[in-house]
Amino acid sequence: MKIVIDAMGGDNAPYEIVKGAIEASKEFKTDIILVGDSNKIEEALNNYGLDKNNFEIVHTSEVITNEDSPTISIRRKKDSSMVVGMKLVKEGKADAFISAGNTGALLAGGLFVIGRIKGIDRPALTPVIPGKNGHFLLMDAGANAECKSINILQFALMGSIYSKKVLKKDNPSVGLVNIGAEEEKGTEFTKECFKLLRESTLNFKGNIEGRYIPDGDIDVVVCDGFTGNIILKLYEGVSQTIFKILKEEILSSFTTKLGGLLLKPVFSKFKKKFDYTEHGGAILLGIDGLVIKAHGSSNAKAIKNAIKQAILCIEGNVVNSIKSEIEHIN
């Protein structure tokens, strides 16, 4: 098993990325390829007292930054860590690619460098989100601002396969994001989606309103990429805002500081439960190869967990399962 890591992507590249990769290679006994500027990667390895000869490094001379236009940079920066890393997957020289870099470029690269699974019209950016009663998939979280109902059906199918193969859920439930529980609620688009999902063989549970999403009772939450992106970011935003306010208040007096100290295990447990870095990254489902987008602000732990997620996806044979399921349907 070989996993390629984009050493140049993300706010904390290359140090935290390299660190996470090293830790994962030790813990999970998987082969890691670090792709990026070899000087910088070696510097990072040196920093952690590691010999560069123990790691496979693929040198690239270019970097796609967050400011780069996704499609243009993928087409022009042929020797970027992202393009080269994805090519290794395309050519079968590696089993997965992980990057914390430019999301748009990663999506474009998925399409242009690796390519879609035949029969899947649009890939979906699929984060695993922590909820009160369990984790759930949100699809699409932003790969496609506008969608057709057939895309939503395909997202639900792919998400159900992922839930079965990786999250080991028996009969994953599917919910359609909507503004009311009743079938007739929402837009023309959601009504069409509802119909397609109801007629499918999936375990469709109907509409899910915003207020119930955080419960985590629905395994695969589907919507267009515009709505999904707002949900993903608001979820994070509300949670961070609440803890910022609580922290300020806790630090405001001696008694509350003491209270905060006593509740430290509670907050740590909560953070572990609700922390995105605990659950890996967002998988680009629908691509004919395994690509995982780690959070832009990923630290070593987040990268390590994304690698763990990649291993589970490889072991669960997610991409091939989607391929054969889609072939079977068509």
Place this chain on the structure above:
Amino acid sequence: MKIVIDAMGGDNAPYEIVKGAIEASKEFKTDIILVGDSNKIEEALNNYGLDKNNFEIVHTSEVITNEDSPTISIRRKKDSSMVVGMKLVKEGKADAFISAGNTGALLAGGLFVIGRIKGIDRPALTPVIPGKNGHFLLMDAGANAECKSINILQFALMGSIYSKKVLKKDNPSVGLVNIGAEEEKGTEFTKECFKLLRESTLNFKGNIEGRYIPDGDIDVVVCDGFTGNIILKLYEGVSQTIFKILKEEILSSFTTKLGGLLLKPVFSKFKKKFDYTEHGGAILLGIDGLVIKAHGSSNAKAIKNAIKQAILCIEGNVVNSIKSEIEHIN
């Protein structure tokens, strides 16, 4: 000043509704009309040891429930508390109508009983939402699942007037909900909205991503009613979920219980800051009369605060300000 309260609407009707109305009439010295089943209203008044003769009660024989179809019930239940209450506003016999009942019916009643302001194509359900650095308006929060860009521009205009007149903000900022900060991000619809807003005389600050909404730095956050409804409900859902989890954890051991006790003032302060009941209800902006939707689970305090909000709207002359601004533009 006369404010009509739907005594039959909401999960806690009529007791909590009547209680909130009584408290408001004492605290704010405003005249209250209670509309609904007079037997039940009198029973509630008796319960609080109050003489029915001190309150104006308008008896109605029907109730619109949450299960009723909005448009049909508004057309057929002519003697419902909602229809009769809105008629009082329409006929100039009262200055505002407040209900915690069926949201869809209230929206339909706003359109069919009271009517739109000339020049406003679609009214917007406009809650005041607490953010870290201040409150903001979210428009539309669900009156129109599908919108045109001109609707969004009109929402922004109405929201800016409300912010000036009621929230006393000098030059309210406007943000367009989108999946990226850059102008070219989003759907064809958001691109059109961006253009219209940029060309307007409003204080348009560009796109706002989900993650930054809870900061409360943008005064008027505009989007279509589908997106707004998801935002509103997810906002509440994430916040409630976090506190449910924290509560469970705090109650799990002696030390954490003690910590929780010491942090009680922190949680109370937070709750006060983030509690929707502190900020009244959602105004139906664009209707030729003042209509406020209180939260379905409103208690007496929420109703009292919605009445306070109605008074501020009447004093700020919100409806007429929108009318004259729209006339001026057209």
